Amino acid sequence: MTLAPDLIETLARARADLRMGVPVVLQNECEAALVLAAETLDAQRLADLRALGQQPVLAISARRAQTLKARAYDGDLARVIVPPDASLSWVLGVADPADDLKTPMKGPLMTARDGSADLHRLALDLVKSARLLPAALMLDLTAPEAFAEAHHLTRIPGVEAAALMSRSSPLDPVVSARLPLAVSEAGRLHIFRPEDGGEEHYAIEIGQPRRDAPVLARLHSACFTGDLMGSLKCDCGPQLRGALAQMGAEGAGVLLYLNQEGRGIGLANKMRAYSLQDQGFDTVEANHRLGFEDDERDFRIGADILKRMGFSSVRLLTNNPGKIAMMEQCGVTVSERVPLKVGENSHNRAYLATKAAKSGHLL
Numbered sequence: 015m016t017l018a019p020d021l022i023e024t025l026a027r028a029r030a031d032l033r034m035g036v037p038v039v040l041q042n043e044c045e046a047a048l049v050l051a052a053e054t055l056d057a058q059r060l061a062d063l064r065a066l067g068q069q070p071v072l073a074i075s076a077r078r079a080q081t082l083k084a085r086a087y088d089g090d091l092a093r094v095i096v097p098p099d100a101s102l103s104w105v106l107g108v109a110d111p112a113d114d115l116k117t118p119m120k121g122p123l124m125t126a127r128d129g130s131a132d133l134h135r136l137a138l139d140l141v142k143s144a145r146l147l148p149a150a151l152m153l154d155l156t157a158p159e160a161f162a163e164a165h166h167l168t169r170i171p172g173v174e175a176a177a178l179m180s181r182s183s184p185l186d187p188v189v190s191a192r193l194p195l196a197v198s199e200a201g202r203l204h205i206f207r208p209e210d211g212g213e214e215h216y217a218i219e220i221g222q223p224r225r226d227a228p229v230l231a232r233l234h235s236a237c238f239t240g241d242l243m244g245s246l247k248c249d250c251g252p253q254l255r256g257a258l259a260q261m262g263a264e265g266a267g268v269l270l271y272l273n274q275e276g277r278g279i280g281l282a283n284k285m286r287a288y289s290l291q292d293q294g295f296d297t298v299e300a301n302h303r304l305g306f307e308d309d310e311r312d313f314r315i316g317a318d319i320l321k322r323m324g325f326s327s328v329r330l331l332t333n334n335p336g337k338i339a340m341m342e343q344c345g346v347t348v349s350e351r352v353p354l355k356v357g358e359n360s361h362n363r364a365y366l367a368t369k370a371a372k373s374g375h376l377l
């Protein structure tokens with residue numbers, strides 16, 4: 015019997031540590047590293063790191079490296095050698111593109127080409143999953159167990175963790191209750207909680223949809239700005255309300271409200287992307303400059319929830335062919351695509367055009 019956290023729980027702890035600026039230790043059979051998220055680094059921890067007497071590297075995505083004209087010898091990432099006199103603002107400047115236009119020259123940046131980047135790749139996945147900028151300050155460790163114990167740090171076995179992180183966390187239903195809505199008095203809200211300590215997701219069931227026929231369904235990704243604030247920069251608010259209205263009118267449907275704000279990068283990073291959009295980059299370019307893919311969402315979650323609720327076939331309200339492909343791949347049949355074209359305005363016209371041109375959205 016042990017009360018110790020398992021690997022999923024240890025990873026959740028590591029994410030919380032990184033968000034607070036606390037280092038974690040990653041380790042595989044051949045090597046080990048101390049990891050700090052660049053975004054939450056402070057001057058004291060940088061000084062403490064230096065006092066350990068080795069040269070740290072800053073792992074960044076290949077996309078970010080490309081913007082900084084640094085060679086990415088590791089394919090999808092680059093290990094930037096941190097110069098001995100580099101300050102906290104140097105580290106943040108490499109990690110965060112916000113001030114690229116104000117201070118364009120940060121280099122030339124030297125990048126490592128020898129040795130393995132496996133732990134660096136895992137570190138980037140970990141900081142991304144903590145909704146932080148994809149940049150991790152790392153230092154080689156020779157005695158990781160003793161080091162982690164002496165400093166009370168979370169220690170993660172790299173190989174097992176990498177395998178686990180590529181999987182979607184199982185979700186458990188927590189509670190459901192009646193929720194009369196303006197579009198239908200027969201509303202019901204279900205809460206689902208992932209086992210990895212991640213954000214909860216919601217399902218709003220309208221009426222009593224049959225489980226043996228395709229259900230009118232929407233996979234809506236959280237958009238604080240559009241859903242709640244009435245932002246004109248996207249079409250999320252009108253899509254949310256339009257989908258619910260259609261379900262209310264038909265008397266049945268299910269809307270999944272997935273807490274994957276900003277196409278999975280989190281609200282803070284979405285605002286960083288908006289700030290880059292104010293500098294002239296489009297929605298896809300802005301994500302890339304930050305070091306993210308265009309879309310970091312995991313739609314397996316949506317398919318899992320639908321199946322847990324007993325649905326196997328949907329009439330999907332969407333303009334995004336990626337959502338349809340993902341549903342089919344996860345064993346949910348899309349019997350029909352129901353277009354959802356609402357809320358175009360002068361502020362989001364270019365955004366919608368970019369999604370059509372670059373992300374394959376259907377017009």
Ligand SMILES: Nc1nc2c(ncn2[C@@H]2O[C@H](COP(=O)(O)OP(=O)(O)OP(=O)(O)O)[C@@H](O)[C@H]2O)c(=O)[nH]1
Pocket residue numbers: 233234235236237238247248250253274275276277278279284287288297301331332333334337354375
């Ligand atoms: N990163 C980023 N996310 C954005 C931006 N604008 C909106 N979002 C997010 O994009 C998501 C909206 O996507 P959805 O409406 O669910 O999906 P979609 O891929 O457009 O597909 P459909 O609406 O189903 O056609 C939300 O999570 C928003 O927060 C942006 O400029 N950058």
Ligand SMILES: [Zn+2]
Pocket residue numbers: 237239240241248249250251
């Ligand atoms: Zn939006």
